[in-house]
Amino acid sequence: MATSKTKKIETPIDERETFVSLQKSFAEDAEGVREKVRILYELQRSDNEIEKIVQLRGELPAEVAALEEEVAAMQAKIEKSQTMIAGYQESIELNKNNIVEYDAQIDEYKARLDNISNSREYDSLEKEIENLDLLRQIAVKNIGDTRVAIEERRAKIEDITRMLEIRSEDLAAKKEELEGIVSSTSGEEEKLRARRDSLASKIDKRTMSAYERIRASVHNHLAVVPIFDGDSCGGCFNTITPQRLIEISSGNKLVICEHCGRIIVDPTAE
Numbered sequence: 001m002a003t004s005k006t007k008k009i010e011t012p013i014d015e016r017e018t019f020v021s022l023q024k025s026f027a028e029d030a031e032g033v034r035e036k037v038r039i040l041y042e043l044q045r046s047d048n049e050i051e052k053i054v055q056l057r058g059e060l061p062a063e064v065a066a067l068e069e070e071v072a073a074m075q076a077k078i079e080k081s082q083t084m085i086a087g088y089q090e091s092i093e094l095n096k097n098n099i100v101e102y103d104a105q106i107d108e109y110k111a112r113l114d115n116i117s118n119s120r121e122y123d124s125l126e127k128e129i130e131n132l133d134l135l136r137q138i139a140v141k142n143i144g145d146t147r148v149a150i151e152e153r154r155a156k157i158e159d160i161t162r163m164l165e166i167r168s169e170d171l172a173a174k175k176e177e178l179e180g181i182v183s184s185t186s187g188e189e190e191k192l193r194a195r196r197d198s199l200a201s202k203i204d205k206r207t208m209s210a211y212e213r214i215r216a217s218v219h220n221h222l223a224v225v226p227i228f229d230g231d232s233c234g235g236c237f238n239t240i241t242p243q244r245l246i247e248i249s250s251g252n253k254l255v256i257c258e259h260c261g262r263i264i265v266d267p268t269a270e
Helices: 020-028 030-057 059-111 119-200 205-217 242-250
Strands: 224-226 264-267
Touching: 030 119, 030 205, 030 224, 030 264, 059 242, 205 224
Parallel strands: 224 264
Antiparallel strands: none
């Protein structure tokens, strides 16, 4: 009778995983712990070198992004003002056409006044002429106000355009500076990232999850640290007991700082 193979069930990755919670799995693989810790330390060193390159760029990427947003906002303001000016000009033309119509109607009603003997109809025409003249005055005022608004908008466009030229020059300079740094470090960064990916592929997912979590939770992004000054944790600088120093130097046991939770290694033990 054929026997069915038992499928190994993988333990789900806990996003809250730490090196402390992985100690048991490391202890079960005593022979491979030295190699695993070595790979983690090399991975940390690669990440450190990548971060140095990123830090070399400093605030430039953020500054470039901010300037790009500012330039885009200024361009949008200019376009909006130009659209408003076009609307104002259409309004002026409409009012001009209305004035022509009002003048024609006023002339027509005035001509009719000379041939009217009925006082009621005369008064009615006078009222129409008065209303049309009022509408004409409003149209003339609207044209004047709109022309003022156009001049104000044009003045704003000039101010924004001058500032846009300055910001565009700043953006071009910052971009050139950033591109120079990226160009000079891209080859080295590419090699480091390839090395990092190679090292990460040799680490199981649970350990990598813990490594990334600890790096993200501390300000210096160090999850695996060397002994500092002979007897202290290279992450939090708390003193390590002599017994634990021996365990670290042996390389056969996963030693985790009881204060900060980082893995402590002795690079000179190799």
